[in-house]
Amino acid sequence: MTYITKPRLHHPTLRANKVGYTRRDYEGKVSTLCAGCGHDSISAAIVQACWELDIEPHRVAKLSGIGCSSKTPDYFLGASHGFNTVHGRMPSVLTGANLANRDLLYLGVSGDGDSASIGLGQFAHSMRRGVRMVYIVENNGVYGLTKGQFSATADSGSRSKKGVVNFDSPVDLVAMALQLGATYVARSFSGDKEQLVPIIKGAIGHGGAAFIDVVSPCVAFNNHAGSTKSYDYVREHNQAVSRIDFFAPAPEADPDARIAPDTVIELPQPDGSTMRLRKLHEGYDPTDRLAAMNHVATHQALGEIVTGLLYVDRDAEDLHAAMRTSTAPLNSLDAGTLCPGMDVLERLNQSLR
């Protein structure tokens, strides 16, 4: 419950970004999640990414489904419109919103129950369609709000807090997103902000459907020994494929001067900026979908969680490109543009006689 008023204290030394906002302007209401919840770290990473990219908060639309993760859009970007939709159906509402106004940045926040169980279908189809959005799943393998039931991403063999062992195979949303045609697929960890912030920034700049699976341990129900989504387990089994540095185009700086060319892959973004990937593993190419699928599967077999930007299609286009919709947002068109008028109607009447 968010009836607790957040103090509006402004630290005089807070630095404003290029559009005149301090990091504080990207925050939302006080979180009502449990103390130490990984989801709050993800909210903080979103705030950081938007501030760093000089995005005006009101040009973002935040959408979510139902669950702990889906409550979080109330806790960041307070000046943005938000929509807490129905369970598992955020992708369709986001798709419709995006069709109505292509000029906003669409941020979809979901959980593993929301996207891998009840909403698996909508997750899959929004990836197929290439809706331009940042789709973040805050993945803890457990139903928090209903007190600790397994979700569909819980690993086979993992043990719940009550001692129940899960026998069902897990749904791997990253593998699915790769298979379904998502054009930006990443996995990160709520405890690794250094990696997460650039991944979110890359997703914001991406021209198509960007999917980020963020392992986010549930401190209340899934952070015990026997869980495969606990802080300790993830830290021990994390295999980072890349660290990303994101640079907005800045004429005064020559980014190449800062990063040695042999360790960097340049990814031009549709908004004119460039993303640079620093590969930790020699030979890992994030622009090769098949290799990414293979890499994820190989490491999964070894019990490792691969994090980082796993795949990106630098030329990705979105649903609007496929549908050839007008560059002006559809919600801005007036009757003069939309209504064919009485003369056309008279011709139609004539053709129906």
Add this chain to the structure above:
Amino acid sequence: MKPIAGVNDFVIKFANVNGSGSASANELFAKSILRMGVPVSPRNIFPSNIQGLPTWYEARVSEQGYQGRRGGIDMMVAMNPQTWDADVAEITPGGYLFYDSTRPMPASKFRPDIQVLGMPLTEICNAVYSDPRQRQLFKNIVYVGALSVLLEIEPDVIEQLFAEQYKGKEKLLAPNIQALHLGRDFAREHLPGPLDIRVARRDKVGQQIFVDGNSAVALGCVYGGATVAAWYPITPSSSVAEAFLRYCAKFRVDKQTGLNNYAVVQAEDEIASIGMVVGAGWNGARAFTATSGPGVSLMTEFIGLAYFAEIPVTIINVQRGGPSTGMPTRTQQADLIACAYASHGDTKHVLLFPQDPSECFAHGAAALDLADRLQTPVFVMTDLDIGMNQRLCDPLVWDPDRAYDRGKVMGADELEAGKDFGRYKDVDGDGIPWRTLPGTHPTKGSYFTRGTTRDPYARYSERGPDYIYNVERLLTKFKTAATLVPQPVLRKAKRRTRLGVIYFGSTSPAMHEALDVLTEQGIHLDALRLCAFPFPEAVAAFIARHKQIYVVEQNRDGQMRQLLVNELQIDPARLVAVLHFDGTPITARFITRRVTEHVQQAETEAAQRATRKTRKPLTEVA
């Protein structure tokens, strides 16, 4: 048996095989009669199948302009051996049977009380055409040619229709005309024409148009400014979205850029369809989905969200027979309650009831305005009978000065000027709050939309008084809706009467005909055609003015009657249900019979009561 006779007043039924190309020939037949100035109303009776199963096309020719299904078949064009026995049995005594006589049929397969007209269609086509597909397709045109002789349809009219149809594809023109005359020549030489049922040129069509409701409602959405449509294929509504796409491709592509001023998504299911419409509506685009009963069932959770979060949504429900998969290719008006109260919790929704394609167009556009004005889901409740059949109706009209009613949307200027914004606050007394669209103002007017309770400023709240304020305001809004929706249409009886009838939607043509017949029989009824739910004040006033009111509808449970009882607190005994629900369109004969029976029964009972009353004082005296 005397042959059935009638100029411009008969019913002809074509029994065909699905996928044999008969549909366009049958439409040609109907249109040629219309071009002779004689009203005709055809109905497709088709199976849930692509090819092979039986399909029928029943056309009623009526100079008086009665467009309801009449019942009874005066002439059968029996082109389907599978259904021969039933088709022959269906012909009214004295009627006509036209059939393909290529293969000889045993005498037992015919009836002595009908006129039999055999023509070796297959043999004729096999002799003229070598391509098997042509043999099949032109067989249909050949029988239209023969019928034109038998029924005196002018060949010039048919040739003109060919010329229009094949404009730009002139190669196809000659073989069609050839097929037409193959039929005509044979009929003239070998068949006893013209028949006693026939067509004679009149001027009864005027400026009316011939169109199906699904195309018309789609065009209404184009004119009404819908830019986003999301849908999932389902009979009988699929052609709404397909027509919308077709009209948009014609009228909504920017001439300079070639880019589309619309977006249509065929979603993965009905849940996603309505979700997209909700998202687009939330974000200020006019959006709609088209579906049928099973789709509405899937959409109900989102419909509740849109009701409670107050988001404009337009849903075209082309009703079919339910429950469950029910009768996908048959018609009913059986989703009234499912739509009026769709979703969990206390919910009520606006429903519109177009009576024909012309009103489908008007209601499609009106629904988009109402949804924006009321910030709530609005259903256009059409059905298969109107949606998938071409119907003669008033031409489509659009007031050139008409502006879209975008409702209460607060803009950046008003926010900047410091106008108070409470997303769920009733500031105007009509229950309708103001809304802002995402991206409007850097610091003012943002809010968090959700399906959970909140206070008038959209802040999360589970406090009882906040909840009650909100849901009671929604009731106020629903009362406002009753003043904005299309108002009911009264048709007064020629005499003062205490009897009334309430009807709506596709029942209209059958009802109008029944009212004429009942009047001739001396039964006078004032008739009120409902155009929307919630019921405007005129509905309660009409019911109050009458002692007994028949409620005519096409479902089993008298759903409209239930809505009237429930919403207007009417004594159920005053509302007599007249229910037709076998999946075929309701007929004037059915309504007339039911009303007559009831009136006679009531008279008998009244007479008995009167007898008892007069006897009683007598015994007292004794």
